Structure formats: structure tokens, C-alpha cells
Amino acid sequence: MAMAARARSSVDGFTKALVYGSLSTQRSHVSRAIICPNFPNPEQSRNFASPSASKEPKIKVPVAMFGGSGNYASALYIAAAKANALDKVESELLDFVSATTKASTFSQFMKDLAVPADIRVKAINEICGQAKFLDVTKNFLVVLADNGRLRHVDTIAKRFSDLTMAHRGxxxxxxxxxxxxxxxxxxxxxxxxxxxxxxxxxxxxxxxxxxxxxxxxxxxxxxxxxxxxxxxxxxxxxxxxxxxxxxxx
CATH class of the missing domain: 3.40.30 (Glutaredoxin)
Structure with missing residues (x-):
């Protein structure tokens, strides 16, 4: 798949940047509109794609999920459903997970909490831009990067897939x-x-x-x-x- 290939290529490119130390430490500006650290209530999570309309339909997750990964997955489901992009976001998220698991250097980078948040955010913005991910997917991964949750992305992706499967029956x-x-x-x-x-x-x-x-x-x-x-x-x-x-x- 072209999208999966782009994801792998962008991760590989970033891995080379890690190896050769070409990443800048300059802080990336992340809008507070896409920052939702703990997602205590998925129904109240902000839309990762765009500001909510005044009369947009209320979205409910098809399966109740609990715990940190469940809250993140539920919040992403609501944002993707509002953008009418559930299948696309699921595909991009799984492609990202697949690409990163094949790049050991990047996997270590994601799990290392000693890496400053601005470096993680910059890396995700670059990768998602090269892979041409939707804004919903990119902004969600930026949230994970900024909150030090990239190491849980595989678990979150699995739980998100559980929600999309339930949605499709x-x-x-x-x-x-x-x-x-x-x-x-x-x-x-x-x-x-x-x-x-x-x-x-x-x-x-x-x-x-x-x-x-x-x-x-x-x-x-x-x-x-x-x-x-x-x-x-x-x-x-x-x-x-x-x-x-x-x-x-």
C-alpha cells in the first residue's frame, strides 16, 4: 500500500536523522486546541481535526473502555467519527505502528522519556507530514508525543481498532x-x-x-x-x- 510505504519511508528518514543528530531542539508550537492530556471523559474530548460546530451530532463510542489507553482510543474515535474518517484514521494509525516496530532506533526513541517533549513533537510532525496523514491522525500522535505516551501507541491502536470493528458490526x-x-x-x-x-x-x-x-x-x-x-x-x-x-x- 502506498500509504504504508510512505509511513515506513518517513520513519526510516527520521531514524537516520536520529542517528546523525540532525534534529533541531527548537520548541515546536503546538496549539492548545489539540492538547488533551488525560482524557478523563472521552465525550468531552476536543476534536483533533477542527473546532467543533455549534450543532454537530453527539458521538458515542460503541464499546465502553477504561484505563489510559482506553480513554485515548475513545477520544480518537470521537474525533475521527466527527471527521467521518474512522477507516482512514485506523489505517494510518496501524501503518504508523507497523512502521515504527520495524525501526528499532525509533522505537527506543518513543519509549525514552528522557527525550524532551519538543523533540518528540517535532519528529511526529515531520513524519506525519511526509506520510501525508490526516490532521486527525497527526494531531492525535502529537498529543501522545507531547504527553509522553508514544510508548503506548501500539496498545492504543489495538483498542481503537476494537472500537472501529464494533462500529462496523x-x-x-x-x-x-x-x-x-x-x-x-x-x-x-x-x-x-x-x-x-x-x-x-x-x-x-x-x-x-x-x-x-x-x-x-x-x-x-x-x-x-x-x-x-x-x-x-x-x-x-x-x-x-x-x-x-x-x-x-
Whole structure:
């Protein structure tokens, strides 16, 4: 994707600037209109894209989230929804996370709280400008940079994706197995879960590989976990064999 390539290129360019020390320490001017440090109430967060209109519709997050990352994700959801750019912002945020995880120098830069806030803000402005991100995305990342929260951007991005999936009526099902499921079995499992959901919802299947379960499947679906792994069955059998036998029963 062109946007993902631009994000990687801009991060790589900034990494070179870090290595060769070409970043200026001059303070970047960040408007208070985009600074929202703690987001105590997502419904009252400021719009990252532009000043709010007098009669703009009230936006509600589809899933209640808590904690620092949940508050940031909720605030971004409201801003992106007001700008009618949920999918675009999600794509840009995930591209940013993907690009930064592949650049170890920049990852260290994001996690280092000893780096002055003005340096972080300047870096994000340059990266987002080169990647041609929307103002909503850029301003949000500037907020994270200014508040020392860039090290949590991957967690925030995941929670933001949870909100956009809920908005689209998608439900994520995580299937853990020892080896990747064959296409036919994956389709059968997805169809079964889709029947459970019914109309109006769409299953998004995600596969994870974990040899420690020894065999079988573990399916995390909504708030439920269906553990059909050999490891769990072996533990259950072990507990059964250790239980005392009552011959009088």
C-alpha cells in the first residue's frame, strides 16, 4: 500500500536523522486546541481535526473502555467519527505502528522519556507530514508525543481498532492452534461462529500459533473462551485421576 510505504519511508528518514543528530531542539508550537492530556471523559474530548460546530451530532463510542489507553482510543474515535474518517484514521494509525516496530532506533526513541517533549513533537510532525496523514491522525500522535505516551501507541491502536470493528458490526474471534488451520477447517469454524452471531454481525477470524497447547483448538469469541486443547484435556484428566475414589458410592 502506498500509504504504508510512505509511513515506513518517513520513519526510516527520521531514524537516520536520529542517528546523525540532525534534529533541531527548537520548541515546536503546538496549539492548545489539540492538547488533551488525560482524557478523563472521552465525550468531552476536543476534536483533533477542527473546532467543533455549534450543532454537530453527539458521538458515542460503541464499546465502553477504561484505563489510559482506553480513554485515548475513545477520544480518537470521537474525533475521527466527527471527521467521518474512522477507516482512514485506523489505517494510518496501524501503518504508523507497523512502521515504527520495524525501526528499532525509533522505537527506543518513543519509549525514552528522557527525550524532551519538543523533540518528540517535532519528529511526529515531520513524519506525519511526509506520510501525508490526516490532521486527525497527526494531531492525535502529537498529543501522545507531547504527553509522553508514544510508548503506548501500539496498545492504543489495538483498542481503537476494537472500537472501529464494533462500529462496523464486526466481532473478532481468535483461534489458537499448534499449526495453521487448513482453509476448509477455517471456513467451517468461521461459518459456525457466524451462525452463532446471527445477522447484523460479521466474524473476523484471527489465527494464533501456540505449540504449547499440544493440539486441538482454543477459541476466544467475544467474552467467551472455548478451550478444546489437548493440554487442557490432559490437565482435566490428571485432576480426575488424582481425585479419591469412593467405593461406597
Amino acid at each position: 464486526e466481532v473478532k474471534a481468535v483461534v489458537t492452534s499448534v499449526i495453521p488451520l487448513p482453509a476448509a477447517e477455517e471456513k467451517e469454524l468461521k461459518d459456525t461462529l457466524q451462525e452463532i452471531l446471527g445477522k447484523g454481525k460479521t466474524v473476523k477470524l484471527e489465527q494464533k500459533i501456540d505449540p504449547s497447547i499440544l493440539g486441538g483448538l482454543v477459541v476466544e469469541f467475544g467474552q467467551k473462551v472455548f478451550d478444546m486443547s489437548i493440554k487442557t484435556r490432559a490437565r482435566q484428566m490428571e485432576r480426575f485421576l488424582r481425585d479419591p475414589i469412593n467405593f461406597d458410592a
